[in-house]
Amino acid sequence: MPSLAFFVSATVLFAQSTVAFNCSTKPVYVDIHKRAVHDSPVFQYGSFIGVGTGETASATSAQNHSLWPSLSQNYMSFGAHSYCQKSTLSKCADSTGGFYSSNQSTTFIEYKDFKTLDADSNNTLEGYFGQDTLRLYTHFFETDGASQTLVENSTIEVATSGAIVPGRVGMGPSSTLLQDLAGREMIAGKTYSLYIGQGFDRAGGKVNGSNVFGGYDSGRFTGIPHQYPMNINNVNPMSVRIKDIVITNTMSGTNQSLFDTKDFPDMKSAPQTFEAQITTEQFPLSLPYQITQNFIKALNGQKDNYWGDNSLKLAQNHNATLSIVLEDGFTVTFPPEVLRNASNITPIQNRDEDDNTPFLLGSAFLGQVYLMADYDSNNFFLAEAVQKNNMVMPVTFCPKSTPEAYERPKQNQWQSQGLIGAVIGGVIGGLGCIGALYCLYVSWLRKSDERRLKRDLARNEAAKLEQMDVEPAPSFEGPPTKSVKEKVMFWKKG
Numbered sequence: 001m002p003s004l005a006f007f008v009s010a011t012v013l014f015a016q017s018t019v020a021f022n023c024s025t026k027p028v029y030v031d032i033h034k035r036a037v038h039d040s041p042v043f044q045y046g047s048f049i050g051v052g053t054g055e056t057a058s059a060t061s062a063q064n065h066s067l068w069p070s071l072s073q074n075y076m077s078f079g080a081h082s083y084c085q086k087s088t089l090s091k092c093a094d095s096t097g098g099f100y101s102s103n104q105s106t107t108f109i110e111y112k113d114f115k116t117l118d119a120d121s122n123n124t125l126e127g128y129f130g131q132d133t134l135r136l137y138t139h140f141f142e143t144d145g146a147s148q149t150l151v152e153n154s155t156i157e158v159a160t161s162g163a164i165v166p167g168r169v170g171m172g173p174s175s176t177l178l179q180d181l182a183g184r185e186m187i188a189g190k191t192y193s194l195y196i197g198q199g200f201d202r203a204g205g206k207v208n209g210s211n212v213f214g215g216y217d218s219g220r221f222t223g224i225p226h227q228y229p230m231n232i233n234n235v236n237p238m239s240v241r242i243k244d245i246v247i248t249n250t251m252s253g254t255n256q257s258l259f260d261t262k263d264f265p266d267m268k269s270a271p272q273t274f275e276a277q278i279t280t281e282q283f284p285l286s287l288p289y290q291i292t293q294n295f296i297k298a299l300n301g302q303k304d305n306y307w308g309d310n311s312l313k314l315a316q317n318h319n320a321t322l323s324i325v326l327e328d329g330f331t332v333t334f335p336p337e338v339l340r341n342a343s344n345i346t347p348i349q350n351r352d353e354d355d356n357t358p359f360l361l362g363s364a365f366l367g368q369v370y371l372m373a374d375y376d377s378n379n380f381f382l383a384e385a386v387q388k389n390n391m392v393m394p395v396t397f398c399p400k401s402t403p404e405a406y407e408r409p410k411q412n413q414w415q416s417q418g419l420i421g422a423v424i425g426g427v428i429g430g431l432g433c434i435g436a437l438y439c440l441y442v443s444w445l446r447k448s449d450e451r452r453l454k455r456d457l458a459r460n461e462a463a464k465l466e467q468m469d470v471e472p473a474p475s476f477e478g479p480p481t482k483s484v485k486e487k488v489m490f491w492k493k494g
Contacts, residue, residue: 027215
């Protein structure tokens with residue numbers, strides 16, 4: 001029988017493994033969609049986050065922005081008003097996510113001689129650092145008001161020049177926002193989930209996205225999530241290995257693998273599985289040169305740079321899907337409207353033969369999957385995204401646990417096919433019809449009785465009139481002609 005010391009030590013170990021994370025802490029949900037941003041005349045797509053405090057110290061005095069999620073950057077960054085003067089960003093004035101004025105915030109404090117953690121990660125932003133109050137807005141529906149989560153004295157970067165969108169949510173492995181939230185016990189741990197959506201111009205869709213700090217939206221994905229280890233040595237720490245890419249003709253149902261040497265004899269041997277890094281820094285996918293050439297041959301693709309990202313264009317109207325098969329069997333499928341948009345532009349980027357940069361799965365990939373990252377265990381999860389989610393269900397993502405998708409109540413065959421409702425509806429409808437017919441029958445009986453009663457009364461009246469004979473008036477003798485005395489005398493004489 002185990003000793004008391006055994007139970008005490010086991011209890012202590014269990015307590016040590018659970019006390020570190022308060023998994024009852026609710027997550028912070030921040031939506032992603034187009035909205036008005038500070039000092040910009042256009043609506044911009046991004047995460048609804050404010051920064052700074054005005055003289056009134058209220059939410060209305062904050063400078064609200066639409067920040068683009070970044071899986072490599074570690075800092076929250078905001079574009080200064082001078083950013084577009086030196087930037088090479090296309091349509092810069094309408095693409096910054098808003099403009100930030102540090103001198104208009106009473107809570108901003110600039111850091112001197114600050115050394116950034118992003119210096120060795122191909123960061124293209126330049127500027128200065130400091131601390132300010134962040135306002136994470138929880139805004140479930142566009143028609144509803146937003147609530148805010150204040151993160152005071154949080155490190156931010158004020159970008160003054162660069163080639164990318166400066167307004168960014170830094171969600172890299174050393175994210176200062178996650179450290180602030182988890183360190184202040186505002187979330188359960190350094191966990192984060194992202195659905196980037198398709199409501200921005202390059203994607204050309206209407207589905208909005210979301211961030212969940214310390215949690216995930218259980219209604220945003222389906223199936224069992226697939227787990228992968230992070231490689232924190234990469235600029236983009238989340239990477240997967242791809243073993244096949246298949247094009248499926250939606251009309252004929254035929255499949256064509258871009259790895260098949262029979263369909264593409266230019267390849268001397270079948271390609272090996274390759275690693276691709278997941279990123280939000282670009283929209284298209286950058287695949288190995290030979291795979292890209294096979295894609296061009298399979299769909300008659302051609303070079304194009306309409307969006308400035310070297311995405312390929314299809315010469316003909318192909319109706320097909322593209323499926324990326326990961327090493328563990330998880331398959332991500334691009335539907336026809338994503339593989340070829342209204343302008344025939346694809347989410348596949350052209351690649352030169354001597355290009356030695358990492359292979360990338362851009363925002364087009366994240367538009368089809370739900371990503372959940374656990375920076376406490378350096379693991380992340382991918383699952384099939386639910387594109388149109390009518391319910392927002394953020395739940396806590398406890399570190400070192402596996403997220404679970406929301407399961408709708410199970411229904412038997414009668415329920416799933418609506419037969420119970422049909423039967424109940426039929427029964428209720430039948431009873432209603434019977435009740436209505438009964439009421440009509442009762443009403444008819446009443447009217448029939450009334451008519452019968454009127455007829456009976458009429459007959460009785462007629463019968464009574466027939467039985468009533470008029471009797472003639474009786475005849476009476478006239479008054480006597482002689483007096484009584486004379487009569488008496490008469491009787492005496494006789």
